[in-house]
Amino acid sequence: GEDVEQSLFLSVREGDSSVINCTYTDSSSTYLYWYKQEPGAGLQLLTYIFSNMDMKQDQRLTVLLNKKDKHLSLRIADTQTGDSAIYFCAESSAVKFYFGSGTKLNVKP
Amino acid sequence: DGGITQSPKYLFRKEGQNVTLSCEQNLNHDAMYWYRQDPGQGLRLIYYSQIVNDFQKGDIAEGYSVSREKKESFPLTVTSAQKNPTAFYLCASSRTGGTSGRPSTDTQYFGPGTRLTVL
Numbered sequence A: 001g002e003d004v005e006q007s008l009f010l011s012v013r014e015g016d017s018s019v020i021n022c023t024y025t026d027s028s029s030t031y032l033y034w035y036k037q038e039p040g041a042g043l044q045l046l047t048y049i050f051s052n053m054d055m056k057q058d059q060r061l062t063v064l065l066n067k068k069d070k071h072l073s074l075r076i077a078d079t080q081t082g083d084s085a086i087y088f089c090a091e092s093s094a095v096k097f098y099f100g101s102g103t104k105l106n107v108k109p
Numbered sequence B: 001d002g003g004i005t006q007s008p009k010y011l012f013r014k015e016g017q018n019v020t021l022s023c024e025q026n027l028n029h030d031a032m033y034w035y036r037q038d039p040g041q042g043l044r045l046i047y048y049s050q051i052v053n054d055f056q057k058g059d060i061a062e063g064y065s066v067s068r069e070k071k072e073s074f075p076l077t078v079t080s081a082q083k084n085p086t087a088f089y090l091c092a093s094s095r096t097g098g099t100s101g102r103p104s105t106d107t108q109y110f111g112p113g114t115r116l117t118v119l
Helices: none
Strands: A004-006 A009-013 A018-024 A031-037 A043-050 A055-058 A061-066 A071-076 A085-092 A097-099 A103-108 B004-007 B010-013 B019-025 B031-037 B043-051 B054-057 B064-066 B076-078 B087-094 B114-118
Touching: A004 A085, A009 A018, A018 A031, A018 A085, A018 A103, A031 A061, A043 A055, A043 A061, A043 A071, A071 A085, B004 B087, B010 B019, B019 B031, B019 B087, B019 B114, B043 B064
Parallel strands: A009 A103, B010 B114
Antiparallel strands: A004 A018, A018 A071, A031 A043, A031 A085, A055 A061, A061 A071, A085 A097, A085 A103, B004 B019, B019 B076, B031 B043, B031 B087, B043 B054, B064 B076, B087 B114
16 A cells, blocks of 8 residues: 655754654655644645645745655754654555654754 | 634533534634644644535544534544544634545635543
């Protein structure tokens, strides 16, 4: 089946950049997404990228897609304590919507 | 305000009882979904509905049931047959319902979740 993998934890200092990585296996993916989940809450769509793009920037967020390596990353510039959350990578293809297990970002003051 | 609401936020159930979780959306979305989230794990799809009066099993449908009598509502019943029901349940919706027999690939928007605890 299709897999979406992420590392479980990332810790950064406030003001630094954070880079959260994700790998996926389904080469027919059409869209790739990043969602943010704060404690006890639902998922908030942060950004998404179409599979024929290799980069998308939205304010402090930069998404990079390497389709050849099936690697997706989310860079958060000037990370703030309010960015502390779990970040989920997800892919959609002709078949289904798949989520990674989430990366818990801890931002230290 | 447009959005997806889930109620209640916290739910406690005695073992052996059925319980129904509510999900409502006023986004005029065709498709709705139920996911289960366990600690340290990603989301797993329970059921999805591409259109009113139709729904399909997801990856972990056993012990759950759903109905889709209205476009805006997609309640999930956790039955006593579900062996390990304690989890965080998330409802989502997307604009379109996808092609026949397959979930939509449209962006999914999520509700705030319901935390179910079985005592």
